[in-house]
């Protein structure tokens with residue numbers, strides 16, 4: 275089986291139907307080009323457009339689409355997310371950046387304290 279092209283969330287974000295005419299969405303780390311399907315969607319094009327260029331996993335799962343709908347997804351599959359942007363890694367990245375933010379905050383706080391001692 276040939277490997278699927280890999281895209282970053284940033285590349286997906288550009289396909290939001292505005293900056294570029296195509297509409298891509300991500301569902302469970304897979305990238306779908308839904309440009310031509312939007313207007314056939316039984317839930318309406320607006321629902322898909324809401325997630326244009328973004329991760330639509332939550333919206334897709336929350337509705338509880340039928341197995342037919344899940345099978346349909348295959349027709350629009352164009353690639354998968356790069357490893358660092360996959361959901362599990364995204365969570366890790368977020369945790370790290372929150373941690374870094376906290377430690378930067380502490381550092382800033384300490385430097386303010388030190389400054390006050392010197393002044």
Ligand code: HEM
Pocket residue numbers: 306308311315316317318321322325330333334337338339340341342343344346347350
């Ligand atoms: C390529 C992506 C999608 C496909 C192939 C798809 C497909 C379908 C299909 C076939 C149905 C009819 C019911 C069923 O068979 O489950 C449906 C209904 C619906 N879909 Fe999607 N869908 C997609 C994305 C989304 C997204 C991102 C949302 C986000 C909110 C969404 C929300 C809904 C809703 C609310 C309905 C119900 C419409 C109604 O009964 O009035 N769908 N979808």
